[in-house]
Amino acid sequence: MSRTYRVFVSGELPLEENMFRLQGEESRYLSRVLRVEIGNVVEVLNGRGSIFRTKVVDVTGRTVVLEILESVQVEKPRVTFDLGVSLPKGGKMDEIVRQLTELGVSSISPLFSENGEVSNVENRIDAKMEKWSRIATEACKQSGNSWLPTIQKPRPFDLWLQDLPSDGIRLIGCLGHHAVSVSSLPQSDATNIAFAIGPEGGFSEKEEQYAESTGFIPVRFGPHTLKVETATICALAVAYEKFGV
Numbered sequence: 001m002s003r004t005y006r007v008f009v010s011g012e013l014p015l016e017e018n019m020f021r022l023q024g025e026e027s028r029y030l031s032r033v034l035r036v037e038i039g040n041v042v043e044v045l046n047g048r049g050s051i052f053r054t055k056v057v058d059v060t061g062r063t064v065v066l067e068i069l070e071s072v073q074v075e076k077p078r079v080t081f082d083l084g085v086s087l088p089k090g091g092k093m094d095e096i097v098r099q100l101t102e103l104g105v106s107s108i109s110p111l112f113s114e115n116g117e118v119s120n121v122e123n124r125i126d127a128k129m130e131k132w133s134r135i136a137t138e139a140c141k142q143s144g145n146s147w148l149p150t151i152q153k154p155r156p157f158d159l160w161l162q163d164l165p166s167d168g169i170r171l172i173g174c175l176g177h178h179a180v181s182v183s184s185l186p187q188s189d190a191t192n193i194a195f196a197i198g199p200e201g202g203f204s205e206k207e208e209q210y211a212e213s214t215g216f217i218p219v220r221f222g223p224h225t226l227k228v229e230t231a232t233i234c235a236l237a238v239a240y241e242k243f244g245v
Contacts (some may be wrong), residue, residue: 005034005042006141008148020044020054020066027064030056042066045140047148049074074146079244080106083236084160084196086113086203087121088228096232097132101139101149103236108132110154111196114204121154129153157196157207161214168192169243172211173231174218175202182219182238193243195235200227 007026022030030036036056044052044066050073054066083100087093087110100108112118121128132151140148152160164170168190171182196203196211203211212218221234 004144005030005036005040006045006144007042008045008047008137008141010046018068019057020052020068022064022066023062027062030064031059031062036064041069043144045144045146047137047140047146049076049146051146076147077104077106077244078191080192081236081239081244082107082109082164082192082194083232084109084111084157084194085232086111086116086157086197086199086228087118087154088199089117092229093128094131094135096229097135097151098139099229099233100236101136101145102143103233103240104145104147105149105236106147107150107152108136109152109160111157111160112154113157113198114207115199115201117199125154157203158210160196161211161216164194165192168194170194170196170211170214170216171219171235171239172196172203172208172216173198173235174208174220175225176208176218179218179220182221182242185217185219185242188243190243193239195239197228197232197235200225 007030009020009026036042036059038056038059040056042054042056044054050071052071053069055069056064057067058065083105085096093110097108129151136149136151169188173196196216221231226234
């Protein structure tokens with residue numbers, strides 16, 4: 001099987017005579033990392049559902065020129081998934097962004113919660129946002145996901161709740177005995193799903209009560225306490241299986 005080469009371009013990149021003229025990071029990636037040659041086929045993604053099948057026609061200096069052979073437009077998923085994730089320590093959020101993008105999340109909302117252990121993030125938000133955007137782009141290229149997710153700026157849990165659409169399904173990971181399994185929930189034709197995942201010790205009692213008062217359903221993933229990164233991936237996978245078809 002021949003190797004699939006993929007690059008990502010911004011939606012504003014102009015076409016020149018049915019060509020993409022790549023420079024900068026993506027050109028360097030193709031020419032120096034992947035070492036493409038004239039005639040190689042490259043998939044070009046723009047993060048908005050477009051997939052261009054192209055052919056390398058020139059590799060010169062810092063520029064790679066791709067001729068468009070055909071293009072398709074992948075419809076936006078019927079159901080959107082917004083994952084609200086309590087920010088974990090260290091660089092764990094990087095991997096969460098990567099895996100959620102590969103799975104097809106629509107929006108990622110990093111959250112400050114009462115039991116979270118993250119400190120001093122406010123002073124590094126711009127750098128974090130830039131890094132997460134880059135990771136999501138790389139994940140799209142690796143997986144072939146044609147829709148780049150929206151990554152929201154970190155904000156307090158209660159503000160995220162207030163900004164959610166009034167309709168749709170709202171779920172919150174919970175360690176309490178009253179939590180139910182996602183599979184036990186009734187089927188729905190809702191087109192937006194919000195899923196809140198707290199820190200390893202869970203959201204505070206106050207946060208859970210507030211979330212449930214705004215329509216969140218407490219759900220569980222089994223008998224064990226999961227790490228944030230594990231719970232987040234599990235949440236999207238089970239929600240997608242239940243509501244995404």
